Amino acid sequence: MFLSRIHQETSAADLEAGALALKTDLKGRTQQKKQLVKENFDCFVSCKTTIDDIQSKLKRIEEDPEGSGTSHLFNCIQGVSSLANRAFEPLFERQAQTEKIRSVQGMLQRFRTLFNLPSSIRGSISKGEYDLAVREYRKAKSIALPSHVLEFILNCFLFHSIYFL
Template sequence: MRDKVIYSSPNFDPKVFLSWVHKDMSAADLEAGALTLKTDLKGRTQQKKLLVKENFDCFVSCKTTIDDIESKLRQIEEDPEGAGTAHLYSVTLKISGVANRCGIRSSQDLGDEQPRDNPLTVSCQQPHPRPVSSHTLSPTCGCPSTAKHPAPTVALSSVFFLLQQAFVL
C-alpha cells in the first residue's frame, strides 16, 4: 500500500494516493486530480525518454572510451616488458641514486635497528663535532655512523623533484 502512495515509486497509483491523502475530497475532484497526476507522470516519462535519446551517442562514446582505457591498462598489467616499463625502471634507478647520495636508506635495509613507523632514515658517515641532540639535520650533518635520524626535507625534496621530472617527460 505504501508503495502506491509514494509519488516517486514505480508502483505509484494516483487513485490510491488521492483517496488516501485527500480523503475529504469529492469523487469529481479526485478524478480530476488523478487525471492531472497521470498527465504529469506521462510528461516526466517522455522527458526521460527524450533525455536518453539526446544523450545516447554521448553515452556510447563514453562507454567505448572507458572500455579502450580498461583494455590498455589490462594489457600493460599483463606485459611486464611493455611500453613504459623501461622508462619507469630508469626513473627508479635515478631516484635510488639520489637517495643513496643523500644517505637515505629504506627501513628494510636497516634490519631491526630502525623502528617500523619511519621508512626513511639518514645515516651520516662522518664524525660529528657536536652532541647528536643539538645539531640541525641535513644529509651531511656529520653524525656518527650509528646515529639514525628522520630523513631531512632537503633530501626528500630532491627525490620528489626527480619523480616529478620523470613523469613530466
C-alpha cells in the first residue's frame, strides 16, 4: 500500500536499490550496537548488579517497618528535638516568668489606688483634711470590701497614722 501510493512513479530497480541500501544501513547499525555492547559489557553487568542490589535493599526496608531507614530518621529527629529543647528551654522559662510578672503587674495596676492609699491618707491627715482622708478610706473599703484582711490593714494603718504622727 505504501509503495503503491508513495512510490508509484519509482522504477523497480530503484526500489530494489533502496531496499538494499536500507538493509545495509540496518546491518551497520546492528553491528554498531553489538560493538557497543561488547566494549561496555562489564559496565552493563556491573550496573545491572548494582541496580538489583539497590532494589533488594529498598524492598527489605519497605517490608520492615522498623527498618534501618526509619530508625536512622527517628534517631536524627530525636537528636534535633533534644538539641532544640536544650536551646529553647531557658527561653520558655523566661517566657513563663515574664507572664507571671505581667500578671502581678496587672494586679498592682488594678489595685494601684489601694497601694497609694496610705500615702494619700497620710498626706490628707498631715494637711488637716480629715474629711478627704475619710473619703479615701471609704473608697478603698468599697473597692476591697470582700477582703477582711485588707480592712484590718487599713484600720491598723489609720490607727498608726492618727496616733503616731
